[in-house]
Amino acid sequence: MRKRYPLRLYLAGAVLARAGDEMSGPALMLAGFALAGSTIEASSLLAGITISAAVGGPVLGTLLDRAAGPGRLLAGALVMYAAGLGTILVGLGSLPFTVTILIAVVTGLLGPALSGGWTAQLPRLVDGDDLPRANALDSMTFSVASLAGPALAGAVAEALGAPAAVVVSMMLIAPALPAAWMLPARSDRARGARTTSVTSDLAAGMRVIVGRPALARATLTSVLSCVAQGMLTACVPLLGERALGGAGRGAVLLSCTAVSALLANAVLARFPRSVAPDTIIWASALVQAVALALATSSQPIVLIVAVLMAGIGEGPQLAALFAIRHREAPEHLCGQIFTTGASLKITGFASGAAIAGTVVIWSLPAALALAASVAALAALAFPGSWWMGVHRSTGICTLPDARAHDRAAPR
Numbered sequence: 001m002r003k004r005y006p007l008r009l010y011l012a013g014a015v016l017a018r019a020g021d022e023m024s025g026p027a028l029m030l031a032g033f034a035l036a037g038s039t040i041e042a043s044s045l046l047a048g049i050t051i052s053a054a055v056g057g058p059v060l061g062t063l064l065d066r067a068a069g070p071g072r073l074l075a076g077a078l079v080m081y082a083a084g085l086g087t088i089l090v091g092l093g094s095l096p097f098t099v100t101i102l103i104a105v106v107t108g109l110l111g112p113a114l115s116g117g118w119t120a121q122l123p124r125l126v127d128g129d130d131l132p133r134a135n136a137l138d139s140m141t142f143s144v145a146s147l148a149g150p151a152l153a154g155a156v157a158e159a160l161g162a163p164a165a166v167v168v169s170m171m172l173i174a175p176a177l178p179a180a181w182m183l184p185a186r187s188d189r190a191r192g193a194r195t196t197s198v199t200s201d202l203a204a205g206m207r208v209i210v211g212r213p214a215l216a217r218a219t220l221t222s223v224l225s226c227v228a229q230g231m232l233t234a235c236v237p238l239l240g241e242r243a244l245g246g247a248g249r250g251a252v253l254l255s256c257t258a259v260s261a262l263l264a265n266a267v268l269a270r271f272p273r274s275v276a277p278d279t280i281i282w283a284s285a286l287v288q289a290v291a292l293a294l295a296t297s298s299q300p301i302v303l304i305v306a307v308l309m310a311g312i313g314e315g316p317q318l319a320a321l322f323a324i325r326h327r328e329a330p331e332h333l334c335g336q337i338f339t340t341g342a343s344l345k346i347t348g349f350a351s352g353a354a355i356a357g358t359v360v361i362w363s364l365p366a367a368l369a370l371a372a373s374v375a376a377l378a379a380l381a382f383p384g385s386w387w388m389g390v391h392r393s394t395g396i397c398t399l400p401d402a403r404a405h406d407r408a409a410p411r
Contacts, residue, residue, distance in 0.1 A: 053347070234352070244303075280317060
């Protein structure tokens with residue numbers, strides 16, 4: 001590892017920023033309900049801050065790629081995101097709700113900074129041989145955040161009130177600022193000569209995502225997997241009511257998923273080159289499909305096993321996705337590809353939750369069966385993966401080979 005910027009500093013900053021992000025959504029919903037008194041307004045706040053990420057991700061990633069000091073731009077995005085949360089909180093009850101929703105949408109544009117914006121910086125922090133392990137550790141920060149954020153939001157809201165939960169989410173993001181600010185600057189050689197516009201860079205990034213088969217397949221599979229994960233999340237309250245004796249206990253199921261994802265990635269970090277990432281992508285989707293099919297059972301034990309399996313599929317799939325992006329993305333478009341991918345996954349998750357929310361009213365088993373079908377489709381969306389896992393090098397990342405062509409190509 002390079003000594004100039006310790007990986008542990010990156011991981012600390014990433015987990016704090018991501019925990020604040022994971023906490024902010026539930027906290028805003030609770031605050032919206034407490035201050036506005038409407039479940040519709042509460043859910044609208046969450047939808048507003050989530051859906052705009054699809055637009056903000058590509059633009060933010062392009063700006064990160066063009067910046068000499070991406071860490072400072074990333075820190076600025078964190079400040080603005082936290083400030084947006086505070087403005088939403090102040091606006092609830094004192095501003096017209098339409099204005100508050102608009103603020104939430106603008107704030108959501110910066111959401112990918114807390115996910116893909118961080119991960120895109122990893123290749124400049126660690127040597128190529130250490131990148132597979134760093135990918136697994138980075139993906140673990142998502143599991144930690146998804147486990148701690150919502151639980152902390154509920155606990156703070158219960159103890160100090162819903163508005164305090166929003167304030168605490170802002171406080172979690174604040175300590176991540178130094179870690180972002182101190183990220184190493186990009187060298188002139190890495191930046192290259194920028195003679196193109198932001199619009200041209202956006203188009204180039206999209207062409208890379210679509211034009212590189214491994215990257216396109218991994219992106220499609222991960223987005224479809226997120227659709228299935230969103231469907232499961234929408235089913236959680238009814239699953240808790242049916243199998244655990246209360247809708248509120250459904251949150252335990254999400255905690256089980258986060259814990260198993262964390263443990264699976266811990267094993268992957270210990271043996272980072274044991275399986276090729278191309279194999280992990282489709283195999284993890286199949287594991288999630290089986291898990292969702294098992295979740296249709298009314299037996300509590302079977303349901304717990306199912307959500308644990310779902311986490312075992314989700315965690316390594318994220319680490320493998322990072323590895324493929326690092327391997328396939330041109331260095332000068334890395335930030336855009338990561339933040340665009342994060343935007344697509346967020347949109348997929350939200351879409352899955354919306355679809356299942358409609359189906360589950362009619363039939364819970366049907367909603368879970370649909371989610372299992374989507375997860376299976378995610379595995380089938382990775383054509384060629386069955387032989388790629390055998391013939392491709394089992395090394396999780398082959399940066400030198402992938403990047404050599406990009407450096408030689410004109411920009």
